[in-house]
Amino acid sequence: MKNILVLFFYVCFPVISFSQSISGKVFGKGEKGEKQPLPGVHIYWENTQNGVASNDTGNFEIKQKEGQHMLVFSFVGYTTKKLHVHGSAPLEVVLEPNLEIEEVTVVQKDRGTYMSKMDPVHTVRIGNAELHKAACCNLAESFETNPSVDVSYSDAVTGAKQIRLLGLDGIYSQLQTENMPNLRGLATNFGLTYVPGPWMESIQVSKGAASVVNGYESIAGQINVNYKKPDDQEKLFLNVFASAEGRKEFNGNTNMKVKGDTITTGLFVHASDLSKRNDHNNDGFIDEPLMQVVNVFNRWKYNNFKGFMAQAGIGFMNEDRLGGQMDFREDMERTVENPYGINIKTNRLEGFLKGGYVSPSGRTAVALLSNFAYHKTNSFYGLNDFDADETRFYANVVLTRDLDIYGKNSINTGVSFVNDHFNESLYSNPITRTEQVPGVFAEYTLKPNEQFTLMAGIRADFHNNFGTFVTPRMHMRYQFSENYTFRINAGKGYRTANVVSENIFLLANARPLLWSDDSFQEEAWNFGASFIQDYVLFDRDLQINAEYFYTRFQSQLVVDRETSAENIILSSLNGKSYAGSLQFDMRYQPVERLDVLLAYRVNDIKQTIGGVLKEKPLTSRYKGLVNFNYTTNLKKWMFDYTIQFNGGGRIPVVSSDAAIATGPEEFDPFTIMNAQITKYFRYWNIYVGSENLAGFKQKNPVTDAAHPYGEFFDATNVWGPVLGRRIYVGLRFHLNH
Amino acid sequence: MKKLILMALVIFFGATANSTFAQKETKVVCFKSSMDCENCQKTLTEHLRFEKGVKDLKVDFNTNTIFLEYKKGKNNDEAIAKSIEKKGYKAEKISEDEYHALVDNQEVKKE
Numbered sequence: 085m086k087n088i089l090v091l092f093f094y095v096c097f098p099v100i101s102f103s104q105s106i107s108g109k110v111f112g113k114g115e116k117g118e119k120q121p122l123p124g125v126h127i128y129w130e131n132t133q134n135g136v137a138s139n140d141t142g143n144f145e146i147k148q149k150e151g152q153h154m155l156v157f158s159f160v161g162y163t164t165k166k167l168h169v170h171g172s173a174p175l176e177v178v179l180e181p182n183l184e185i186e187e188v189t190v191v192q193k194d195r196g197t198y199m200s201k202m203d204p205v206h207t208v209r210i211g212n213a214e215l216h217k218a219a220c221c222n223l224a225e226s227f228e229t230n231p232s233v234d235v236s237y238s239d240a241v242t243g244a245k246q247i248r249l250l251g252l253d254g255i256y257s258q259l260q261t262e263n264m265p266n267l268r269g270l271a272t273n274f275g276l277t278y279v280p281g282p283w284m285e286s287i288q289v290s291k292g293a294a295s296v297v298n299g300y301e302s303i304a305g306q307i308n309v310n311y312k313k314p315d316d317q318e319k320l321f322l323n324v325f326a327s328a329e330g331r332k333e334f335n336g337n338t339n340m341k342v343k344g345d346t347i348t349t350g351l352f353v354h355a356s357d358l359s360k361r362n363d364h365n366n367d368g369f370i371d372e373p374l375m376q377v378v379n380v381f382n383r384w385k386y387n388n389f390k391g392f393m394a395q396a397g398i399g400f401m402n403e404d405r406l407g408g409q410m411d412f413r414e415d416m417e418r419t420v421e422n423p424y425g426i427n428i429k430t431n432r433l434e435g436f437l438k439g440g441y442v443s444p445s446g447r448t449a450v451a452l453l454s455n456f457a458y459h460k461t462n463s464f465y466g467l468n469d470f471d472a473d474e475t476r477f478y479a480n481v482v483l484t485r486d487l488d489i490y491g492k493n494s495i496n497t498g499v500s501f502v503n504d505h506f507n508e509s510l511y512s513n514p515i516t517r518t519e520q521v522p523g524v525f526a527e528y529t530l531k532p533n534e535q536f537t538l539m540a541g542i543r544a545d546f547h548n549n550f551g552t553f554v555t556p557r558m559h560m561r562y563q564f565s566e567n568y569t570f571r572i573n574a575g576k577g578y579r580t581a582n583v584v585s586e587n588i589f590l591l592a593n594a595r596p597l598l599w600s601d602d603s604f605q606e607e608a609w610n611f612g613a614s615f616i617q618d619y620v621l622f623d624r625d626l627q628i629n630a631e632y633f634y635t636r637f638q639s640q641l642v643v644d645r646e647t648s649a650e651n652i653i654l655s656s657l658n659g660k661s662y663a664g665s666l667q668f669d670m671r672y673q674p675v676e677r678l679d680v681l682l683a684y685r686v687n688d689i690k691q692t693i694g695g696v697l698k699e700k701p702l703t704s705r706y707k708g709l710v711n712f713n714y715t716t717n718l719k720k721w722m723f724d725y726t727i728q729f730n731g732g733g734r735i736p737v738v739s740s741d742a743a744i745a746t747g748p749e750e751f752d753p754f755t756i757m758n759a760q761i762t763k764y765f766r767y768w769n770i771y772v773g774s775e776n777l778a779g780f781k782q783k784n785p786v787t788d789a790a791h792p793y794g795e796f797f798d799a800t801n802v803w804g805p806v807l808g809r810r811i812y813v814g815l816r817f818h819l820n821h
Numbered sequence: 822m823k824k825l826i827l828m829a830l831v832i833f834f835g836a837t838a839n840s841t842f843a844q845k846e847t848k849v850v851c852f853k854s855s856m857d858c859e860n861c862q863k864t865l866t867e868h869l870r871f872e873k874g875v876k877d878l879k880v881d882f883n884t885n886t887i888f889l890e891y892k893k894g895k896n897n898d899e900a901i902a903k904s905i906e907k908k909g910y911k912a913e914k915i916s917e918d919e920y921h922a923l924v925d926n927q928e929v930k931k932e
Contacts (some may be wrong), residue, residue: 166859168883718870718878766871820867 106155107145108175110138112162119178122159124490126534130154130166137534140490147566149620205539205559206571206614206631207290208232215284216762216771217713217724221325221333221356223284223309224276228758228775229726231669231683231709232289233307235276239589240785240799240806241407241426243373244273250291250304250633250665251687251703255579255586256608258294258302261309262395263453264436265299269504270459270474272586274430278401280354280379282323282335282816285310292612292633293557293575296525296541297482297496300555303577303608304635304663314339314350314385314395317820325814329372329807330360333814339821347386352399354379363410364808365781367789369799371807373407373426394439401432408466409792418467424792426592428463447486454479465591466792472508472585477501496541497526508602510584515602519580520548537561545578550605553578569616574609581606581641583654590643590652593798598651607638624673631668637661640691645701645736645800647694659692663700681711687731699734702803704753706731722762724773730754735801747787751803754780768817779809847876849890850898851920855911856882868908872901884923887912 112122121142128135129152138144146155148169155175158164162179169175210230217229224245227233234248247254259267259275267275287309294306312318316339325333333356340349358375365371383397405428406414412425436455443449460473480500487493500523508515527541539559546552557575564570583599590597614631640661644653669683685707689700699705708729715722732753760773782804788796856862862882869887870878874895879888889901898914905912915923 168881718875720870764871766868 105145106148106169106175107143108177110142110144110157110159111176111178112159113178113180122162122179124492125157125159125162125179127155127157130156135534205290205294206292206573206612207288210287210289212285215281215287216722217726217760221281221331222277223279223281223287226281226284226287229681229709229711229713229724230289231667231681231685231707232291234704234707236804237802237806238273238800239592240802241369241373241592242273242428242589243277243375243405243407244589245276246273247276247307248703249289249307250635250663251685251689251700252304252635252663255581256302256304256577256635258298258306259309260298260306261455262311262436262438263298263308264438264455264480265301265478266434266455266457268301269476269506269582270461270472270585271432271457272582273589274403274428278379278403278432279309280335280352282321283311283337283352283354283381285312285316291614291631292559292573293577293610295496295539295559296527296543296555296557296575297498298480299500299502300523300543300545300553300576300578303579303606303610304633311352311381311383312337312339312350314348314383315341315345315387316350318818319821320817320819322817323814325812327810327812329358329362329810331358331372331375331812332356341821346388347384349382349384352379352381352383361410365783365785365806367784367786368409369786369789370407370410373405375403375405377401377403391442391444392439393441394437396435396437398435399433401430401434403428403430403432405429418464420467420793424466424797426463426465428461430459430461432460433458447489447491449484451482451484452479453482463588465588468511468591468596470508470510470584470588470591472506474507475505477503492530492532494529494531495526496529497524499524506582506585508585510588511596515584517603518548522546535563547605549603550580553605567618569618570614571616572611572613574611576607576609578608579606580604583641587643587654590800593652593800594793594795595648595650595652595798597654598648599654601656604639604641604656606640608635608640609638610635621672625671627671629667629669631666633663633665635663642691642693644693646738649738657692659695660697661691662689664688677715677717679711679713681709683707683709701734701736702801703733704731704803705733720764722760722764724758724760724762726758728756730756730804733803735803747784747801751782754804756780756805767819768815770813770815772811772813774812775810776805776807777809781805781808846893847890848893848898849888849917850901851889851915851917852887852902852905853911853913853915853923854885854887854905856880856885858882861910865905865908865910869901869904872896872904881924886915886920886923888920888924 110122110125111119113119123138123140123142125138126135127138127144127146136144136146153168155167155169156164157177157179159179165177165179214229215226224235227235227247232249235245238244238246249257255272258265267278287307289305289307291305294302318339320338321336323335335354337350337352342349356377362371363369379401381397381399383395386394408425409423412423414427416422434457438453440449440451456477458475463470480498482496482498484496485494487495502521504519506517523543523545525541525543527539530538541557543555544552555576559573561569561571580603583602612633614629617628619626637657640657642655642657644655647653665685665687667685669681671681673679687703687705689703690697691700711726713724730753732751735749735751737747737749755778757777758775759777760771762769762771782802785802785806787798787801788794791797859882862880866878866880869875869889874892875889876892877890902912902914
């Protein structure tokens with residue numbers, strides 16, 4: 085009877101839950117082992133985000149709810165401590181100093197994706213559990229279960245995948261690996277496929293203009309990839325994957341302790357092959373380009389456990405893509421008599437070096453982050469050749485200092501430098517350019533208590549071609565009660581539009597590209613607000629998130645496919661251009677170990693194209709996503725199911741010329757389903773799954789596929805999946821130290 | 822409509838979960854062990870959850886206890902104890918009552 089009453093109570097007042105308070109005092113162990121009260125320690129219940137901070141005298145009080153036992157104490161410079169709390173007696177906790185900044189690990193069911201309430205920047209963290217939900221294979225495919233990021237093919241022949249964040253093209257999101265900008269310039273089109281999934285430890289997606297520390301580039305947001313670290317527990321990891329379509333893949337990584345925990349090294353290998361020509365839609369074109377990839381990476385880590393850490397790595401990648409008509413062979417002479425073909429050969433060498441020093445007090449830290457990349461591509465699209473290489477160097481030095489001992493005021497300041505050299509050649513036009521951009525920045529963070537954070541930053545960059553420009557950005561977070569967190573952000577972003585190289589896939593159409601400037605600077609303001617509600621409903625966390633982001637371009641590269649029947653025009657914006665994105669999502673566990681995510685987003689993206697403000701073509705007006713993830717007790721089985729509802733949108737057609745056989749001006753909404761089952765064993769796990777389970781395909785992704793050298797040929801009007809149902813199976817093996 | 826699908830799923834999963842776990846008779850065995858850090862708890866959990874027949878498992882380093890439920894006929898207490906010892910930890914068998922006494926009445930360890 086009592087239970088029924090409690091249940092009734094929960095139903096009526098889902099927001100209220102019974103709780104008692106635990107209080108205590110936190111000490112830090114000093115150099116001579118003496119105890120000192122420790123202020124500012126982050127104290128929270130394990131697997132929740134409900135936390136408090138100890139006050140100036142080290143005292144704290146935290147509410148305890150049903151089912152909360154493990155209390156976690158974490159503070160920079162000290163080893164994180166977990167305590168099993170029973171009863172309500174006051175606690176006395178002593179933290180041991182630890183100079184290495186460690187991350188808090190989460191045991192029990194990893195929810196995969198986690199939205200931080202503490203970070204002032206609206207950030208979604210995608211952890212290992214989430215990465216296991218997707219088939220494999222690379223960064224582009226890791227967002228299938230994510231409501232914020234859309235992934236689509238840019239055309240029907242090259243297999244290039246593009247992401248959209250806030251409905252905006254991937255170029256407006258800054259891609260980073262290990263907190264350093266990467267995969268830009270020539271790597272823009274295929275960069276997402278250069279990061280093998282099993283190499284990744286986690287991905288962070290933040291929306292809106294990001295922190296100024298990493299540069300001026302992020303406009304819609306930032307996507308950061310963290311690779312597995314050489315000092316991880318994992319000694320050996322192997323993964324094989326095969327799809328019914330004939331794609332075979334191998335991934336492996338191994339860690340070695342060269343000198344105890346001080347010097348460690350990791351080796352990463354990826355090889356994949358797709359040699360089977362598939363044409364399921366019978367248009368005479370290969371559905372997915374044939375591909376051979378080899379990718380290796382070696383990284384090193386040094387940690388002296390006295391505050392100094394350094395990491396370095398070097399990697400090489402070789403990729404060969406071949407697409408076009410089924411009968412095309414690479415050695416064929418390229419004439420209009422022979423079948424149409426596309427070939428893209430890429431070689432990429434990249435490396436990084438970073439180091440950091442934390443002062444013994446833990447209040448000051450210096451970090452150097454630098455990377456370089458040499459990228460060379462030789463390609464042809466039908467009769468057109470495109471050859472390019474890029475050499476890029478980036479360095480950033482950041483000084484972080486807490487202005488007071490509680491860490492309530494801190495400042496990040498530093499200098500950065502970018503040198504980027506391009507050689508390109510299209511239609512026998514050589515395009516050469518060098519960008520050199522030194523920059524300075526400062527960012528102030530005010531965190532008077534656990535509830536409020538204000539982060540304001542500004543940077544100035546001195547560009548050799550575009551002159552001096554200033555980037556101001558601001559983020560604010562306010563958690564005005566345990567259940568409600570509110571965030572706003574505003575900021576400016578810039579980027580260099582590489583007019584030809586980032587649109588090179590548009591060569592897969594009959595109309596030649598027409599452009600006047602080889603490069604110019606894009607500029608935009610971004611504003612955003614989000615509101616997160618956290619409740620405990622039937623003892624389980626319920627999170628509801630609502631967010632709105634608005635981006636307004638002052639300068640933008642506009643792709644005009646509809647004004648001229650002779651050319652595709654790449655020109656700078658003349659008029660208005662904006663993007664609005666409104667998203668709601670909800671996460672809950674209705675029954676134990678079943679995680680449900682419901683999400684819905686509306687896009688309103690308009691651009692002035694040919695003098696008229698129009699909806700951005702080939703972009704869905706909305707997206708709905710439902711994801712179910714169920715694991716059995718002790719996580720021996722995992723079931724995952726995702727359904728995406730993509731809204732309709734506009735197809736660009738040339739309106740002026742009636743003679744052109746125009747297709748429909750609209751595409752209809754479509755649905756995509758993915759499912760996967762994973763069975764875990766002690767050292768290995770096996771997974772079977774299907775992408776695009778219902779097999780929905782865009783009809784005629786290639787316009788006039790029968791006449792690839794004719795005047796109506798176009799393989800770039802792609803808005804939906806080109807491939808139907810794909811079934812795959814994979815195996816992962818791991819050994820820990 | 823979405824609500825309906827959701828409810829159907831909840832019922833479906835709930836039902837399958839119940840039926841699979843109630844199928845066979847199970848046995849509970851509890852141990853006192855010698856873990857001294859959280860990593861040991863993790864290692865043992867990862868190790869023991871894949872022992873034959875294991876249905877439920879609680880490893881706790883604070884009380885140094887292991888609670889394990891397995892399908893009868895698939896495994897036995899001795900084999901499980903051996904498996905714990907193989908990983909380098911003590912496996913001193915205790916009764917279920919003793920286990921609950923340890924876990925329920927434990928005081929927070931004071932440093």
